[in-house]
Amino acid sequence: MAEAERVRGVVARAKGAPVALETIVVPAPGPGEARVRVKACGVCHTDLHYKLGAIGDGFPFLLGHEAAGVVESVGPDVTEVAPGDTVVLNWRAVCGQCRACRRGRPWYCFDTHNATQRMTLEDGTELSPALGIGAFAELTLVAAGQCTKVDPSVPPAVAGLLGCGVMAGIGAAINTGGVGRGDTVAVIGCGGVGDAAVLGSSLAGARTIIAVDVDEQKLQWARDFGATHTVDAKQHDVVEAVRSLTDGFGADVVIDAVGRPETWKQAFYARDLAGTVVLVGVPSPEMTLELPLLDVFGRGGALKSSWYGDCLPSRDFPMLLDLFQQGRLPLDRFVSEEIGVGDVEEAFDKMHRGEVLRSVVVFP
Incomplete structure (x- = not known):
């Protein structure tokens, strides 16, 4: 049985304050949840908006959402993915039951969902994961529907780009x-x-x-x-x-x-x-x-x-990565640099100065 794990993650504690690496507690996955070992996560403008308080005041935020990784463990009733699957994380996990989904338009899903449990700081303070993901960390907890299986041969720094900006x-x-x-x-x-x-x-x-x-x-x-x-x-x-x-x-x-x-x-x-x-x-x-x-x-x-580019992740992510592997879609050109998890604040500065398309945090 999986237990809670402690890992280092990038946290924004207050509006406009520099982000910091903190120890976070990632619970074992519950019903409908998956715990994912993050391999790469892009630094997106949306993360900067969270840091600046432009999206909400639910501080502290666990930043990062444009990510690819490997499923480590799943909770009860999860059938979409299994441990060992390579996945891209998405922030619009469709419900399959709302009026948009029932009409065959799941890309408009009006009841997208995230993990029920919260990741926390060591003192028990609940974290708000950016776009329901929180992937500037070695491990994160998401709803299983936020995991889209992809070909494991695609470099994680490339695959993760589809998690937000490039797909949009x-x-x-x-x-x-x-x-x-x-x-x-x-x-x-x-x-x-x-x-x-x-x-x-x-x-x-x-x-x-x-x-x-x-x-x-x-x-x-x-x-x-x-x-x-x-x-x-x-x-x-x-x-x-x-x-x-x-x-x-x-x-x-x-x-x-x-x-x-x-x-x-x-x-x-x-x-x-x-x-x-x-x-x-x-x-x-x-x-x-x-x-x-x-x-x-x-x-x-x-x-x-x-x-989100009116995308359906289960349809669009694998298709676009197939085109990348065929040499028809140069997604790798978006990766300006690969950085460590401790370099996110500097990456925000480079983004603000227009020096990079994407800095991507890569985990060993």
Whole structure:
């Protein structure tokens, strides 16, 4: 019978305070739960948002969620995975019972779930795991449905990327935006999620892919992932530039990977009539949007938000990793550096300065 284990994990104790390595207690898995030995975990902007108090005040947080690992043990009634399975962790474990799941749309599941038990500090203080995962630790406890089995031959630092940002971007293009062969696409914001949207658009066969950012390094990354054109938003009017590159019409699909009112408006007006806007960048709670309702009516089309790239992990993770292994999807280019678990605070600084696409914590 498995017992509670003590491991080191990255904890944010207070809003804006530096993160610290702390001893955490990981319970034995209960019914419907799995304990996973983490092999790699990407440093995502969402973790930084937790640290800064932009997602909630449930401190202390156990950070990390973009992870791959091996199932160590499972609780009663678990049939999806077994000890020894290589898995990517996902933060939207579908319930199979809600109205979205019953209608055959599980990627919209309205009752996703996490582990019932809480991991704690040594003094018993309950931790809030980032996105219900908490994987900046050698071991974590999740709902078994948060584990998606994948090919064990894929490097963990690559496989784990699908746990959040890369899946969000690829899915925003393919699943939410419905990018198809011959489409024109513009992507505003070319960090990890935006570049994944560029890559997804290229994979889907878009003929024109316009990358928009204020940082030349990020624009170069976008070119590497398949952007056919780039726009420096410091130098050019974004809407005019996108229209000029699409025969004056605007793009069929415009993806806002920033998530600010000003970038969303750029996306709205840079799309073609009856085109699609996809919001995948996450706004902060105080942001509001004002838009002439007649413009919404008159331009037609679709205004969408993309939750986790509207992905279904059991369908999308193995498929995308198959494409990676075939040499058709260069997911490894997102890994800027591999770091130790004690280097997360420095990785946040590099992320803030725009020096990396992804720093990935790798556990021995």
